[in-house]
Amino acid sequence: MSNASLLLASLQHGDSFFPSGAVSFSWGLETLFSEGALTNADDIEAFARTQLQGRWAGFDRSVLISAHDAASLKDGDIDELHRIDAIVETQTLAREMRDGSHRSGLALLRVHEKMGTPGTSSYYDDIRGNKTRGHLSVMQGFVWARCGITKFDAQVIAAHALCVGLLGAALRLGAIGHVDSQRILASLRDPIDLILCHEAPVLERVHAFTPHSEIAVMRHETADSRLFAN
Amino acid sequence: MKSEKIFKHTSPARVGIGGPVGSGKTALIEKLIPTLEARGIEVAVVTNDLVTKEDAERLKRSGLIDPDRVRAVETGACPHTAIREDPTLNIQAADDLAAEFPSVGIIIIESGGDNLASTFSLDLVDYWLFVIDTAGGDDIPRKKGPGIIRSDLLVINKIDLAPLVGSDLELMEKDANEVRGDRPMVMTNCATGEGIVAIVNQLSRDVLFDA
Ligand SMILES: Nc1nc2c(ncn2[C@@H]2O[C@H](COP(=O)(O)OP(=O)(O)OP(=O)(O)O)[C@@H](O)[C@H]2O)c(=O)[nH]1
Ligand SMILES: [Mg+2]
Numbered sequence: 451m452s453n454a455s456l457l458l459a460s461l462q463h464g465d466s467f468f469p470s471g472a473v474s475f476s477w478g479l480e481t482l483f484s485e486g487a488l489t490n491a492d493d494i495e496a497f498a499r500t501q502l503q504g505r506w507a508g509f510d511r512s513v514l515i516s517a518h519d520a521a522s523l524k525d526g527d528i529d530e531l532h533r534i535d536a537i538v539e540t541q542t543l544a545r546e547m548r549d550g551s552h553r554s555g556l557a558l559l560r561v562h563e564k565m566g567t568p569g570t571s572s573y574y575d576d577i578r579g580n581k582t583r584g585h586l587s588v589m590q591g592f593v594w595a596r597c598g599i600t601k602f603d604a605q606v607i608a609a610h611a612l613c614v615g616l617l618g619a620a621l622r623l624g625a626i627g628h629v630d631s632q633r634i635l636a637s638l639r640d641p642i643d644l645i646l647c648h649e650a651p652v653l654e655r656v657h658a659f660t661p662h663s664e665i666a667v668m669r670h671e672t673a674d675s676r677l678f679a680n
Numbered sequence: 681m682k683s684e685k686i687f688k689h690t691s692p693a694r695v696g697i698g699g700p701v702g703s704g705k706t707a708l709i710e711k712l713i714p715t716l717e718a719r720g721i722e723v724a725v726v727t728n729d730l731v732t733k734e735d736a737e738r739l740k741r742s743g744l745i746d747p748d749r750v751r752a753v754e755t756g757a758c759p760h761t762a763i764r765e766d767p768t769l770n771i772q773a774a775d776d777l778a779a780e781f782p783s784v785g786i787i788i789i790e791s792g793g794d795n796l797a798s799t800f801s802l803d804l805v806d807y808w809l810f811v812i813d814t815a816g817g818d819d820i821p822r823k824k825g826p827g828i829i830r831s832d833l834l835v836i837n838k839i840d841l842a843p844l845v846g847s848d849l850e851l852m853e854k855d856a857n858e859v860r861g862d863r864p865m866v867m868t869n870c871a872t873g874e875g876i877v878a879i880v881n882q883l884s885r886d887v888l889f890d891a
Contacts, residue, residue, distance in 0.1 A: 469766035473756040557768035564803075578779070622757040675731055679754040679769075 451598060459599060464607040466614050471557035475550045476619040476678035477501065478663035481670045483623050487662075491630040494620045498613055498634065499641055500660055506612055507645040509658040510587040513538055514608055516653045517591025518601045526569050531592060532576070537653060538585040544667040546680035553679070555589035562593045569596055602646070609642045619678060692724075692784045693887045694774055696763060696800035696808035698827055701793025703813040704837040706735045707870035708879075709788055713744045715873075715880045721785040721888065724749040724777040726770055728762055728792040735790060749781060759792030767804035774804075785888065796825025807887045809879070813838040818847035821855035828856065833882055834865040839874070 451459065462468060479497065482488045488497055513534055520530040542548040556577055563570040570593060577584040587608065594604040617631040626634070651657065667680050697705045706727075713723050723745060727735040729752055736752035739745060751773045755762035762770055774787045789805060791798065800808040810831035812820050815838050821828055828834060834856055842849045849867070856865050864882055868875030884890045 467765070469768045471766060471769040471772070473758045473761050473766060474754050474769050475756065553769060553772060557772060560771065561768060619756060676729075676733060676754055677731055677757045679756075 456598075456600075456603070459597060460603050460607055463594060463597065463599060464610050466611075466618065469557070469561050471554045472611065472615045473618065473622075474679045475554060475615065476623070477547070477550065477616065477680060478666035478670065479616060479619050479625075480623060480675070480678045480680075481666040481673060482663065483620070483625050484673070484675055485666075487666075488625060491626045491634065494617070494626050494630075495634045495637060497620075497663070498616045498638055501612065501616060501663065502609065502638065502641055502645065504660040505658040506609060507648075508651055509541070509656045510608065510612075511605060511645070512650045512653055512656045513585070513587040514591040514604060515601060515650050517588045518595045518604050519591075521569070521592040521595035522601075526592075526596075528573070528576070531573070531588060532582040534653065535582045535585055535588050537656070538588060539583050541656065541658075542585075544664045544680075546667045546670055547664065550680040551585045551587070552583045555584040555586040558586065559584055559589045559593060562596070567593055567596050605646060606642070609645070613638050613642075623677070692778055692787050693807070694787045694789060694805045695883065695887060696789045696791065696805035697811060698763065698791040698794060698798050698800060698808060698831070699811035699835075700795065700813075700816060703793070703811045703816065704835075704868075704870045705790050705793070705811050706738060708809075708811055708835065708837065708868065708876075709739065709790060710742060710744060711870050711873050711876045712788070712880065715876050716786060716883075719880070719884070719890075722781070722783050724751075724781055724784045724787045726751050726753055726773045726777070726787065726789045728753055728755050728759055728770070728790060730755070730757070730759060730792040749777065749784070751777060755792055759794045760798045763789070763791045763804060764799055764801045767801050770804055786883070796820070796823060796827050799826045799830055807832045807883070809833045809835055811835040811837050814842040814847040814849065814852065815845045818842075818849075818852045819855075821852050821859060824859050829859050832863070832886065833879065834860060834863070835868055835875075835879065836865065837868045837870050839867050840869045840871065 516534050520527040563574045576582050590608050620626045621631050699705055716723050729735050733752045736750050739750045740747035753769050753773050808831055810827040866875050866878045
């Protein structure tokens with residue numbers, strides 16, 4: 451692919467215009483905002499930073515890298531992808547985090563299946579047949595590898611998509627405005643860059659520590675107000 | 681005449697119901713379920729409640745339908761996105777229902793109450809209804825939103841309220857026909873069930889192909 455076409459591919463997959471169900475998830479933000487634990491732009495920025503550093507860097511990123519590696523092998527190592535999927539399933543404690551990851555992963559995969567991205571159709575059948583779950587970071591690594599997106603670009607896109615998802619949710623909750631959301635997004639570039647400068651933990655050592663938002667996600671299960679699925 | 685549309689979802693048929701807040705979308709579903717079931721067509725429903733699970737709970741408690749056949753999909757305050765730009769989670773919910781209940785003949789997807797510009801993606805549904813009501817004002821058809829012009833079937837609901845709110849029913853009908861050409865329209869009172877049979881007949885012909 452030419453430089454322009456590589457960049458265009460990354461823009462397409464990193465754009466919130468790409469349908470993947472992302473607008474339905476707040477990953478704890480709805481609960482924390484409605485309970486008054488987050489109130490202004492600084493709080494939202496800190497929340498996004500914590501999600502990046504406390505969860506994405508040590509967990510989702512490694513999962514994505516492993517999935518990208520497995521999907522890049524000739525014919526793709528499907529058993530390995532199932533194994534990675536199982537690790538995410540067992541290490542994601544809050545039910546709505548797990549469901550959110552499964553539902554958005556499946557949504558992403560399904561669009562690729564319809565678009566004819568190679569290998570996605572049989573993985574979709576595996577999920578439908580309950581052989582595996584199709585968690586978001588696994589599916590990102592898998593489908594983006596299949597679209598010719600490099601491992602590095604896949605990480606950049608995933609980090610960007612996470613931030614856009616959180617800031618979009620904050621915007622729709624009324625926690626921040628359109629200018630704040632762009633200012634915060636720009637301020638998150640350095641922390642993302644720093645994360646990407648370090649080695650990701652190997653799959654056997656993935657870890658996440660974001661108790662505030664995870665407990666919020668658990669409380670969300672029974673919350674009256676449910677604009678979002680988590 | 682059978683519809684010339686190419687249906688992407690073979691079975692069951694997927695039917696969208698959109699329209700402004702409070703126009704009677706859920707009330708219409710409550711009347712459609714028994715009428716369809718009486719004709720041997722099993723129903724499942726996906727709701728897109730905006731803030732709560734109110735509509736999903738209301739249908740589950742209604743006694744009209746097996747509660748397992750009702751799914752709520754949260755739309756993150758984007759009701760229009762969930763039926764148009766990014767219908768992926770609604771498709772997922774409909775796929776789940778289709779897989780779990782193979783005997784279901786029609787899956788109804790109720791959009792969260794939205795504005796006159798909302799439309800359904802044909803990747804999500806085979807056919808869609810747009811419900812407006814007389815209490816919203818008799819100038820609504822004249823305002824020509826995409827929902828009013830492009831929906832497969834326009835429903836003008838709450839005809840019983842027209843005299844009470846000073847809405848001219850004949851004018852609404854005339855304006856709607858003018859902007860829709862020969863596309864069908866039905867007047868209903870979802871409180872009593874008036875007009876429901878006409879809708880089910882239309883669905884049978886255009887969606888279920890039971891002439
Ligand atoms: N008088 C009268 N009332 C109706 C009719 N149809 C619905 N209603 C009432 O109108 C109100 C709103 O109806 P819903 O069915 O909840 O409307 P909806 O479009 O589903 O609303 P949202 O999902 O919140 O957008 C309820 O109180 C219904 O009982 C009708 O034909 N006549
Ligand atoms: Mg409703």
